[in-house]
Amino acid sequence: MKNFEIIHEDNKARIGILKTQYGQIETPIFLAVATRGVGKHYTSMDLIAIDHNSIISNALILNFRPGSQLIEEMGGLHKFMNFNGCIFTDCGGFQASRHFFQGKDNTGLNFLNPYNNQKFKITPKSIMNIQLEIGSDVAMMLDDMAPYGASYDQAKEAMELTHKWGKLSLDFHNKLKIEKNSNQMLFGIVQGNFYEDLRKESAKYISSLNFDGIAIGGVAIGEPKEEMYMAVNSAIVHLPREKPKYIMGLGTPLDILNMIEKGVDVFDSVYPTKVARHNTLFTKDGLIYLNRGKHKNDNNPIEKDCDCIACLNYSRAYINHLSKIEETSALRLKSLHNIRFIKRMIEDAKIAIKEKRFKEFKEEFTKRFEKK
């Protein structure tokens, strides 16, 4: 049985159905970030309230606390956090750019558990086991991500280690899935930093393995936009049409639309929630800075036609007030608005794809979003 089916296409843009162990989910999707089994300032109930059914959590960080075994004992992450939606788990490769990273060798990545300062090593095998214990619907292979500015040799080395770990991750995952009687999917990750030939090589190699889906990793790590698009373009043309494609870490509303146009199906990013906490809110007419004085007496919602919990119930003036007095409820409302904005934007994009006018939709959306 195929676990991904493309049901509509408009040039490269498409609508698909991802068939996971939790259930079926229509792509393109945006995964709200719930690294530690909860969003920052929002819970699974909040996501349900804005009709958001897909998240990404982090296997490494969940394993630090409360531990993947405990989550398994509690019936898996869906039950533990009471989220009846699609859950991806990231492997922890990205956390190699964090300060608790302690270096790598050919067999895995070393970390310091920030909660108890114990050394903790993850390997392709151990992180597969952790993700199966957590019980996510989609697991990610262990990858090695070179930082922005890495030399060619450094990028090549990271890519080659990623390829090696990809094969190992896949083999272990297949074995463990049978042992645990799981239908968890596993996605591969393309690396190659910002070198066109490495991106191509990595895309071809990862595509040759039998992953359920393919992610492009190692972008949006501080590089200029042009380099990001170059890296993605170099890889994506070598990925098979029929597999779900995931760009890790994107993004902004316009980045998401641009990537949908290239055939990307899955997104995740802290961008919408991080900027929301810092008072940058998405509207169809562009970004607004909600903490500015002009909104102090604005009785309108953040966005007129938005159906999120913030816009249905509160004015810009009120949320500006909550922000000014540093009430944490403001962080929740603002985060939920931006998540909902992305979801609604993607829903509109899907309608456009069905009607074969995605390009026009994107251009109109971009024009309005960028106008000042």
Add this chain to the structure above:
RNA sequence: GUCGAUAUAGUGUAACCUGGUUAGCACAGGAGAUUGUGGCUCUCCUAGUCCGGGUUCAAAUCCCGGUAUCGGCC
């Protein structure tokens, strides 16, 4: 009426006693950043010495007068 204290961006204050960088800081105001999340974070900009005179090479700072505010006493 009288004696005293105080007067610095929109607001609150620092520098005054002991004259000497570009008058500092916070909030407010404006423009931005933020992309597989240990942090309601970070960057830049706007804006000020009550008024008048004096001393001095040099005054927010010392002196005199005015005005305003606050307080004490009649």
